[in-house]
Amino acid sequence: MKIRRIGVGAVALAAAxxxxxxxxxxxxSTPASTANTTAIITTNGSxxxxxxxxxxxxxxxxxxIVDSIFAGLVYYxxxxxxxxxxxxxxxxxxxxxxxxxxxxxQTFSDGEAxxxxxxxxxxxxxxxxxxxxxxxxxxxxxxGYNDAASSPLTGLTVVDATTFTVKLSAPQSDFPLxxxxxxxxxxPANAFKDMTAFGQNPIGNGPYKLASASxxxxxxxxxxxxxxxxxxxxxxxxxGVTFKFYAQADAAYSDLQANNVDVIDEIPDSAISTxxxxxxxxxxNQPSAVFQSFTIGTSAPHFQGAEGLLRRQxxxxxxxxxxxxxxxxxxxxxxxxDFTSPVLDGYTDSxxxxxxxxxxxxxxxxxxxxxxxxxxxxxxxQLAYNADGPHQAWVDAVANSVKNVLGIDxxxxxxxxxxxxxxxxxxxxxxxxxxxxxxxQADYPAVSDFLTPLYATGASSxxxxxxxxxxxxxxxxxxxxxxxxxxxxDYQDAQVILLKDLPAIPLWYSxxxxxxxxxxxxxxxxxxxVPLYYAITKx
Amino acid sequence: xxxxxxxRLLQAIPVFFGTTFLIYFMVFAMPGDxxxxxxxxxxxxxxxxxxxxxxxxxxxxxxxxxxIYIGGIFQGNFGISYSxxxxxxxxxxTFPVTLRLAVIALFFETVxxxxxxxxxxxxxxxxxxxxxxxxxxxLISLPIFVIAFxxxxxxxxxxxxxxxTVGTGAPVQDLILPALVLASISFAQIVRLTRxxxxxxxxxxxxxxxxxxxxxxxxxxxxxxxRNSLIPVVTYLATDFGVLLVGATxxxxxxxxxxxxxxxxxxxxxxxxxTVVSFVTVMVLLYLIVNLIVDLLYGLLDxxxxxxx
Numbered sequence: 042m043k044i045r046r047i048g049v050g051a052v053a054l055a056a057a058x059x060x061x062x063x064x065x066x067x068x069x070s071t072p073a074s075t076a077n078t079t080a081i082i083t084t085n086g087s088x089x090x091x092x093x094x095x096x097x098x099x100x101x102x103x104x105x106i107v108d109s110i111f112a113g114l115v116y117y118x119x120x121x122x123x124x125x126x127x128x129x130x131x132x133x134x135x136x137x138x139x140x141x142x143x144x145x146x147q148t149f150s151d152g153e154a155x156x157x158x159x160x161x162x163x164x165x166x167x168x169x170x171x172x173x174x175x176x177x178x179x180x181x182x183x184x185g186y187n188d189a190a191s192s193p194l195t196g197l198t199v200v201d202a203t204t205f206t207v208k209l210s211a212p213q214s215d216f217p218l219x220x221x222x223x224x225x226x227x228x229p230a231n232a233f234k235d236m237t238a239f240g241q242n243p244i245g246n247g248p249y250k251l252a253s254a255s256x257x258x259x260x261x262x263x264x265x266x267x268x269x270x271x272x273x274x275x276x277x278x279x280x281g282v283t284f285k286f287y288a289q290a291d292a293a294y295s296d297l298q299a300n301n302v303d304v305i306d307e308i309p310d311s312a313i314s315t316x317x318x319x320x321x322x323x324x325x326n327q328p329s330a331v332f333q334s335f336t337i338g339t340s341a342p343h344f345q346g347a348e349g350l351l352r353r354q355x356x357x358x359x360x361x362x363x364x365x366x367x368x369x370x371x372x373x374x375x376x377x378x379d380f381t382s383p384v385l386d387g388y389t390d391s392x393x394x395x396x397x398x399x400x401x402x403x404x405x406x407x408x409x410x411x412x413x414x415x416x417x418x419x420x421x422x423q424l425a426y427n428a429d430g431p432h433q434a435w436v437d438a439v440a441n442s443v444k445n446v447l448g449i450d451x452x453x454x455x456x457x458x459x460x461x462x463x464x465x466x467x468x469x470x471x472x473x474x475x476x477x478x479x480x481x482q483a484d485y486p487a488v489s490d491f492l493t494p495l496y497a498t499g500a501s502s503x504x505x506x507x508x509x510x511x512x513x514x515x516x517x518x519x520x521x522x523x524x525x526x527x528x529x530x531d532y533q534d535a536q537v538i539l540l541k542d543l544p545a546i547p548l549w550y551s552x553x554x555x556x557x558x559x560x561x562x563x564x565x566x567x568x569x570x571v572p573l574y575y576a577i578t579k580x
Numbered sequence: 581x582x583x584x585x586x587x588r589l590l591q592a593i594p595v596f597f598g599t600t601f602l603i604y605f606m607v608f609a610m611p612g613d614x615x616x617x618x619x620x621x622x623x624x625x626x627x628x629x630x631x632x633x634x635x636x637x638x639x640x641x642x643x644x645x646x647x648i649y650i651g652g653i654f655q656g657n658f659g660i661s662y663s664x665x666x667x668x669x670x671x672x673x674t675f676p677v678t679l680r681l682a683v684i685a686l687f688f689e690t691v692x693x694x695x696x697x698x699x700x701x702x703x704x705x706x707x708x709x710x711x712x713x714x715x716x717x718x719l720i721s722l723p724i725f726v727i728a729f730x731x732x733x734x735x736x737x738x739x740x741x742x743x744x745t746v747g748t749g750a751p752v753q754d755l756i757l758p759a760l761v762l763a764s765i766s767f768a769q770i771v772r773l774t775r776x777x778x779x780x781x782x783x784x785x786x787x788x789x790x791x792x793x794x795x796x797x798x799x800x801x802x803x804x805x806x807r808n809s810l811i812p813v814v815t816y817l818a819t820d821f822g823v824l825l826v827g828a829t830x831x832x833x834x835x836x837x838x839x840x841x842x843x844x845x846x847x848x849x850x851x852x853x854x855t856v857v858s859f860v861t862v863m864v865l866l867y868l869i870v871n872l873i874v875d876l877l878y879g880l881l882d883x884x885x886x887x888x889x
Binding site for chain 1: 632
């Protein structure tokens, strides 16, 4: 999961600009009106945490750059709909074996052809444990994947220069939807000779390329210019993009106010209450594919069996989500109605059982009393979080809400750093006994991404160790459906069960907040909270 | 004199080993697994974690990690950051920026601080003295981030006289505003130090003697009063220069200066052992050198100070 992103529903609009291009899906789209196609757009970024290798980039700082300089089989338009980029077609009969054809005459910016081998070799590289790529787990659905040993993906077969097949170890109907994620980008043959050097100065096939061999000035900025060999749907409408690296969002916001930067995709906490006034129609605040929750570990005392069920429901109903999102977040969060995100296909705010997410002090007290009848409560309800992130305000608010409604002691439990927090949460020898904050940001626009990795038995990010055979069965059924609607129905059914069990207690969806400078137009934020840089025009 | 300098430089060797060892140990002892933090809220597979731990030698016992690190340094290799950059390169990129910022700040605080302090001292109790006292009290009592934010908003956003953040290559003109912010607090300290030192010196016998000899005020003030008043100021400036060099984390963050403070802060958050240790070690060595230079300056200011051996 990348840190931050967003999506737009078809209705939610990116500020007042009526000219927003929706993904300009045909390769030959013309620039909007009188736009100046040579102007360079500057935007905020952060120093990539890893070298710029698609399979080794899992955070937004590097992700925004990698997405700009590489093109995968598909890309997502603003609403999260996949549109063929390098792919000519992706077909399957059984949702298990996919045949992928690549468009003819696609090249990397140095002229090397993008063919079936470019993809297969890159995926094999990413999946090998010995290469230690942070995006390794994205290849898990493919046959032959093994994260405990270095074994090749036997499910990948090159048929001819522009065709390859992918066999999955189990049917997965939304596999094509995943292919727009950075991990699935192709790599040129040169990359494998010296991946370290390649990661500092990558050659890609995307809409942009590095302006020069020294374009990446570490900790300062990276300069991208249009890649003329790119013929896909993301044709740049500007003369390049410069990502300026900021260590703090405050600095980027000051630069925006002084017109020193064109577009920013993050508003600092200090400006959350003023930015819509400061920027007017140039402010952006819309829902995104980020889900926030907290989890009460199954090893926590008083949170097991029937008693635990009642207590989790009571706590959920004791939280006044609308007030907290308004007061603490100034409306930049949207109270949760399910376990996914409102920007995705398959989202609904009317799942049965979701009344448990509505503030109801009386009912919460009754449920808590029922649990006390099973075994009387003792101790303090604690909610763990990492103090190096912006969490203290809402954690205290949630704890207060619980404390006031249920009349028990409740408090936040900070740990100094994120590293320490994750160590506590994932410690297998000494499971965490308090509640802890959890969150998820989708890597690809599918509800499955919000559910299976988090709540399937033994799943990689199932930090609460939740397990329910009925939920597992629905996940498996959904994955093998051949019709999207049927799969969505299965995931909704699974969520109805989750809303009863509450393996995590949904809180809210984060909005993407951002803004742009005067003189900049066609700014639209994608479903994943990242602006569609190629569509932005200036002057 | 040469022997004295040599001895001081030799002292840096045990300091070097001591600090690297201590800092390395502290980073090692930081709770939490930095590898897990690389994956956000996602939990990586155990084999992948093991592979990455091995890559950064995190699977070795502390003393082995330390020896690998020290061994690398003697081959000119400061280790690799998690983003795959040699730490040596990061050092070479960030220290010149911070050094530039520190020198500009030091220039402002020295020139303005000593001039204002001297005038205040010579005109004790007059209007100028009283107003400089008020201004310096205000500056001392304001936290630096308040000065920084206000400065950035007024001069950067509203008036447009300076860039709000530091641009590519950290050119000198972009560094002036952050340097003024950094200098503001020390400026106030220097004014007060210089003032009291000047008042004290002005009352001493040799100054009265100089006046009675008929020397002009233009000669007495700079040569007799100021020179003899500067020792506490120079000591303060040296310490302050050291502080400026080792990271104006807050100011660098607000003005987005790609310098030492900013980079070190990020590295600490990520528990990047090699980066943190290398940075702190270089800081300690710089601090030692600056202190040596100050000790030598004492001799120039006051010939009575002699260096033994």
